Amino acid sequence: xxxxxxxxxxxxxxxxxxxxxxxxxxxxxxxxxxxxxxxxxxxxxxxxxxxxxxxxxxxxxxxxxxxxxxxxxxxxxxxxxxxxxxxxxxxxxxxxxxxxxxxxxxxxxxxxxxxxxxxxxxxxxxxxxxxxxxxxxxxxxxxxxxxxxxxxxxxxxxxxxxxxxxxxxxxxxxxxxxxxxxxxxxxxxxxxxxxxxxxxxxxxxxxxxxxxxxxxxxxxxxxxxxxxx
Numbered sequence: 001x002x003x004x005x006x007x008x009x010x011x012x013x014x015x016x017x018x019x020x021x022x023x024x025x026x027x028x029x030x031x032x033x034x035x036x037x038x039x040x041x042x043x044x045x046x047x048x049x050x051x052x053x054x055x056x057x058x059x060x061x062x063x064x065x066x067x068x069x070x071x072x073x074x075x076x077x078x079x080x081x082x083x084x085x086x087x088x089x090x091x092x093x094x095x096x097x098x099x100x101x102x103x104x105x106x107x108x109x110x111x112x113x114x115x116x117x118x119x120x121x122x123x124x125x126x127x128x129x130x131x132x133x134x135x136x137x138x139x140x141x142x143x144x145x146x147x148x149x150x151x152x153x154x155x156x157x158x159x160x161x162x163x164x165x166x167x168x169x170x171x172x173x174x175x176x177x178x179x180x181x182x183x184x185x186x187x188x189x190x191x192x193x194x195x196x197x198x199x200x201x202x203x204x205x206x207x208x209x210x211x212x213x214x215x216x217x218x219x220x221x222x223x224x225x226x227x228x229x
Contacts, residue, residue: 004076004101004125010182011077011123018055018080031058033214034118037145037221038062044140046113050074052102052134053120057084060095063116072112074100075120102130110139118145122190128203135204135226142204144222148192151217159218160188192220200224 011018023030038059041049047069051060054073064071073095075081084097100106102117102124115138124130134142150156164184191199197209206224213220 004103007123007125007182008076010178011075012079015056015077015079015083018083019058029215030119030219033145033219033221034058034062036212036214037116037118037143038066040221040223041114041116041141041143042066044114046140048112049114049116050105050107050112050134050137052105052115052117053123054084054097055080055119057087057095057097059116059118060084060097061087061091061093064093064095070096070112072096072098074098074102074105076101102133105133105137107137109136111137113140114138115142116144117142119147121146122186127199131200131203135206135224138226140226142200142206142222142224144200144224146190146192146196146220146222147187148190148196148213148217148220149188150215151193151213155216155218160184192217196220196222 041063049063049068049071051063051071051073054060054075057073060071060073073084074097075084076099078099081097081099084095088095088097102120103126115134117134121127121130121144150159193211193213197211200206200222201209201224204224205226207227208225209222211220211222
């Protein structure tokens with residue numbers, strides 16, 4: 001696992017191409033996946049949501065459009081937060097964005113009814129600590145969208161090799177070829193499906209956990225819930 005400093009600097013450097021990156025890694029379907037995530041979140045009609053690893057704010061803005069009264073977005077990349085804040089002004093949606101680290105969230109216990117994180121949990125240097133923190137600040141549920149490994153070995157082989165064909169182009173666009181190598185390699189190695197659920201249930205105060213494969217397992221939605229107290 002790469003260090004937090006490497007990942008933070010990487011996302012600062014590629015922030016201006018971040019949306020393009022998600023397009024390429026998801027074959028231009030990540031927006032549909034994010035809408036699916038938001039639809040699951042809205043089943044419980046939360047009044048407050050913290051969107052971790054918010055990036056340029058996609059999930060946070062989708063949630064705010066659902067008339068959730070309080071939405072916050074955090075990311076440990078200052079450049080990502082700057083882009084999210086600029087986008088917030090441009091589209092006239094009020095979301096509180098700030099720089100923070102998932103492994104040490106500056107929020108009180110059970111501060112939000114729901115916590116979301118899209119394409120960010122695999123970049124947490126110490127996964128167990130990150131899961132513990134997002135569980136701590138949630139009173140009801142956590143919803144996660146993350147890349148993983150396709151369930152078919154044939155699909156997995158072609159998917160990751162096609163992504164590697166992008167490498168020269170992405171390296172030229174951002175001058176950070178190593179960043180894209182890391183993002184692809186981390187997707188190949190990150191525990192997905194049932195493996196991730198087991199890790200989450202062990203390190204968070206969750207009573208239930210389930211997952212939904214997307215595009216044959218290129219990505220997964222994880223839904224983790226807590227007993228009300």
